[in-house]
Amino acid sequence: MTIADFPRTTDGRLARDVCKQWAKLRTEYVSAVVNDSPYQLNQWFSGSDWAKADADMSNIGGDPTYTNLSVAFAEATIGDMADDNTARQLDKACTDGV
Numbered sequence: 001m002t003i004a005d006f007p008r009t010t011d012g013r014l015a016r017d018v019c020k021q022w023a024k025l026r027t028e029y030v031s032a033v034v035n036d037s038p039y040q041l042n043q044w045f046s047g048s049d050w051a052k053a054d055a056d057m058s059n060i061g062g063d064p065t066y067t068n069l070s071v072a073f074a075e076a077t078i079g080d081m082a083d084d085n086t087a088r089q090l091d092k093a094c095t096d097g098v
Contacts, residue, residue: 001026004097011063014056018073019094021053029076029087038079045077069093 003019006012028049032041044050057073060066072093076086 001091001095003094006097007065011060011066014060015066015069015097017056018053018060018069021050021056022073022090022094025049025053026087026091029082030084033082033084033087038082041079041082045079045082050077068096 001023003016003023006016006019032044036044045054053073054077057070060070069090072086072090075081076090
């Protein structure tokens with residue numbers, strides 16, 4: 001996955017960092033959504049593997065530029081919603097830069 005060039009603003013750097021973290025976790029994510037229960041997924045999403053991406057996403061301001069990324073990240077990290085489709089949405093938000 002090629003991460004888009006995000007604006008060189010604080011929020012842009014945070015968004016890029018979220019996408020870098022996502023790229024590192026994506027392979028494990030795809031396996032987990034197939035093999036783990038929603039409860040297990042929620043435990044993983046609230047653990048240390050996701051802490052930096054979650055913190056960076058929380059620190060992005062209310063800039064509407066990052067609405068797609070925010071929604072995709074939120075949906076991808078809820079155990080009941082996590083699946084291949086949410087992974088693709090987060091991929092798209094990271095490769096589109098929005």
